[in-house]
Amino acid sequence: MSLLERLNQDMKEAMKSKDKEKLSVIRMVKASLQNEAIKLGKDELTEEEEITVLSREVKQRKDSLHEFKEAGRDDLVEKLNDELNVLQVYMPEQLSSEELEQIVLQTIQEVNATSKKEMGKVMGALMPKVKGKADGTEVKQLVQKHLS
Template sequence: MSLLEQLSSDLKTAMKAKDKLRLTVIRSLKTALTNAKISAGQDLSSDEELSVLSSQVKQRKDSLAEFEKGDRADLAEQTKAEIEIVQAYLPEQLDEAAVILIVDEAMQATGATGKADFGKVMQYVMPKVKGRADGAMVNQVVKSKLS
């Protein structure tokens, strides 16, 4: 079942359950995927779908940080719930230990030794963790390994 079909099915379930938050989030995800599909001019690959979902999570995390900084607990709680809903459609997230192993593998494969090799390592790592790890965490791990 494709991601759009899964979202459509979950949308119907949320409607029947009168779950307004889930309904709103699923509609926004479907819209984002449809807009990406139109922009691409073709059906999205699973990697492209993951990229869209990851950007949706990132947007919500950015909003969450702003709400917390602005002392808006009500909006922060709602945004946390939205993040959980979106993450349910993403593959299981890698923890830092798994990312460190991938970065170590990348450093061996590319022969990276210092900060000048940051781009080579990131280019090797990102396709392997796409949609499964936060880019900021990957960036931090690579920087700490190369320094």
């Protein structure tokens, strides 16, 4: 089942159960997916493009969450946490720390990187492998750790 079909099905369920929060998030994601398709001039997005849009939505909320926590806006923090919980359902399963570290080490060997100067080369080869399955900050920290 494609992401859009799944979103449509979950949207119907949210309407029936009168879950306004979930319905709002699903509509927002659907709009983002449609906007991306229009931007790319396509009728349908590939699975990778859908994951990119979902990752962007999650990242925006995490960034906002950090800002709201610093500002002491607990009401908005709670709302964003709820939105993130809804979005996480549609994200691919996250890699464990061990799996991620193994992929990082494997990629470093593949590109024959030996110093931090080659971090860009490693990240360029690594990010498509872990797209949507790991946090970029965590990936960056692991690469730095193994290239030092």
